[in-house]
Amino acid sequence: MLDLVHLVLFTFLAVVAVAIIRLKDLFAAVMLMGIFSLLSASLFTVMDAVDVAFTEAAVGAGISTILMLATLALTDSEEHPEHNKFQAMPLIAVVLTGVTLVFATFDMPRYGDPDAPIHQYVAPYYIEHTEEEIGVPNMVTAILASYRGYDTWGETTVIFTACVGVMLLLGGHAIVDRFRRRKPPGREGEP
Amino acid sequence: MISHLIPRVLSKLLIPLIMLFALYVQFHGDYGPGGGFQAGVIFGSGIILYALLFGLDEAKEVFRPRVLEILVALGVVLYGGVGVAAIFAGGNFLAYSALAHEPTHGQHLGILLVELGVGTTVAAVMATIFFQFAGRGRTDD
8 A cells, every 4th residue: 555655656756856857948947846745745644754855845935935936936837948958968977977877776775774874874773762762752852952963053053154145246346345343345435 | 017916815824834834843853844944945935925015125024135145054053052062061063862861861952952943944044045036137235
């Protein structure tokens, strides 16, 4: 039964992915990308990774779609391809990469395999000690915020840095002037 | 901005619920799926939805860019502050067990505050980035 659900979701994923590539109407493509994220979120839910599914639904289907729609409002919602010629080189590169990736999956442990290396290292410690050491029912939160607090701290700083970068690049001299505590040039002479 | 009556009316109903849900995700992260990052993104998309439907200037009146800038930094400071507070309480950086007499209580408090810091930063960053992109090329602040 579960295999059937996986199969249906993966098939839908593939169909939606091909549709996104072939669509010329960017508005529909953005909507399909949201659906793609929602399908991925469903897959993660079926695989019992609820927190990942939640993030995928909030980021992929939620804010990415909104940001893409906002971009379309600034630009054009129709794709105008520059060249329609068939090119062999990109196809070869893509096929080679794809074959390599598929080949690499043969070495991966089976999904849910308890003997997989990932379940041998620190995971048993977290599973056994979260209850007494942290006392938080959601183990994912305990690992993210407490055991791996440094990593999350780093992630927060990365988001902060990204915001500062966007502000400096797009905010222009208005922001730079404000932090140098001087009046923007050319404003005094204006009527 | 073109007037879209139905989306506007619907969004007026939905945006408070979106933000309430974000707060639920934020503070229920200890018990169920969710946490600061997801809550911040949901709250941020609520702000962006408002800006999309009511215009950038209106949204900047409600969520002032200067306040958002402060919130961006405040979340990071809150996260780091909890870590430093743990040092002063006699533990290591970000070792929340030192924050209270009972180690698990300290962990609860630390995780709550740290997630709040993440949520604040992420929500403010999402809104700020959108405001910057949408207001590109305008001369006003």
